């Protein structure tokens with residue numbers, strides 16, 4: 001029985017018990033219909049309390065049912081029946097009230113939640129819109145602009161935010177008891193009978209424009225916006241019918257299939273025996289190097305609750321590194337992401353020094369010093385001397401050979417790659433790079449850490465660039481070849497954005513800075529001769545001191561932070577074409593994307609064939625979460641199906 005009815009007259013408690021997250025599976029829907037009949041037939045019951053068993057209310061629909069034909073009763077019918085119930089219902093929320101769960105609670109006459117509850121309508125992330133009245137009921141309970149933000153962004157909100165908006169009526173550590181106390185006072189106005197809340201059209205339109213822009217081709221966002229607008233103008237029943245029709249259309253769409261694929265792919269990356277065996281305990285963490293990456297990595301660990309000790313190479317650099325971490329934390333506070341108590345706790349857990357010996361007690365060290373094999377090997381040799389023998393030593397290298405780094409340590413079994421992405425405290429992806437001699441319990445520890453840091457860990461083998469950077473280098477080179485053939489950087493960037501990428505490959509390089517890759521290329525050229533296909537344009541930009549955004553000139557020129565086509569870059573490209581004797585021809589956005597995507601896929605196939613990635617869906621996850629590949633297209637392998 002996934003739905004039970006407990007009589008405690010004049011109150012009845014309906015409990016949904018469908019582990020692990022009380023999803024609105026068919027048995028739950030049918031169970032609710034049954035108890036509804038019993039409740040309405042029972043004159044002793046005056047008020048109904050709806051709760052979820054265990055750690056959560058209802059976290060959404062049963063995604064496993066998505067691919068099969070729907071079996072009645074359908075959720076909208078169940079919710080309409082709940083709302084039509086002769087008795088007032090109070091929802092007692094804890095854990096998460098998401099998707100169908102929040103929609104269900106909105107048919108109730110009151111909502112009470114624990115302070116930790118998260119409330120949201122994340123359907124848009126699966127290429128859908130709420131399909132059981134969410135877009136029609138929410139703007140009747142809260143300000144329509146806030147409703148629009150919740151529905152079209154898919155982001156959940158906290159209970160205290162929900163209380164401020166009026167989505168819940170009360171916060172309580174024991175919402176079932178609070179509901180009992182309020183049972184006799186429960187209001188009986190039904191949500192659909194309420195008028196849509198008055199709207200400030202200017203702010204509504206501004207939010208709408210921002211959401212449209214962020215959607216970058218994802219159709220569910222536009223559908224969500226239209227559905228909220230219909231809820232504001234049409235009679236409730238017509239709006240409900242239109243919402244359902246739009247939901248069903250989206251459910252059958254390629255985009256929704258792609259987004260569901262990514263949902264499962266992201267949860268399958270660590271389904272590997274090496275990730276699930278015994279692991280080592282990590283109580284405290286060391287970070288070596290407090291530059292861009294070290295500061296972000298330290299922040300990520302601080303946020304996850306670890307004490308962090310950062311080591312820089314000299315006293316002067318310690319102050320700069322410490323300030324970098326403090327600035328990131330302060331930004332978090334200003335944006336309202338961190339409360340003062342959290343900030344204080346992080347400051348208390350953070351230490352920085354120039355002494356490697358301070359790392360004698362830590363259980364994990366993440367190295368993020370300059371990308372230079374000699375420097376890294378020297379750092380690991382020092383770490384070998386000062387750390388506990390079972391401490392895990394990780395490198396954040398982007399391209400270097402992790403086997404060689406591990407060779408600097410007496411016991412290479414404790415060395416692994418933890419490749420974070422920039423900014424490391426924000427980006428979700430973490431490549432877990434497994435050198436030949438790494439111990440299984442070190443891999444399992446890294447997998448657990450990824451989860452604790454709130455990141456998506458993906459296993460990668462050792463090679464130049466691992467999964468992501470290796471593939472990116474390959475299509476970046478193809479883009480450079482396109483420049484020689486006739487395209488211009490801003491045309492390539494525009495084509496990639498049009499396809500749905502978060503950013504074009506040239507804007508991305510300008511943002512990261514061109515100087516580091518330039519130095520890497522120069523170093524490589526010392527040992528590996530360049531082939532005939534080498535494109536010199538990026539080197540020429542750097543020789544002029546044009547390193548991207550930080551110098552206001554790179555592939556693009558920058559004025560007030562805005563990228564504009566650069567005549568100087570165009571001239572350098574023209575010279576490179578002349579040197580190669582190429583006469584340029586115009587390339588359409590489709591031609592540009594065909595070339596970039598086929599190069600991307602070829603390299604992805606090779607990464608798989610080499611065993612660097614475990615499965616195609618891991619590559620989809622990496623390209624989406626690390627390189628801005630459009631999520632709604634499902635990743636390079638999904639699109640190639």
Ligand code: NAI
Nearest residue numbers: 289290291292293294312313368369370371397398420422
């Ligand atoms: P960075 O130049 O901003 O920072 C390096 C820091 O390491 C500097 O603060 C420097 O003082 C310190 N350092 C150098 N030698 C040291 C030593 N022996 N002991 C202690 N500290 C030392 O460089 P960034 O960008 O943070 O990169 C660090 C590593 O992360 C590199 O291996 C890089 O390839 C990798 N990485 C960089 C990404 C990026 O987007 N910047 C992304 C992912 C990985």
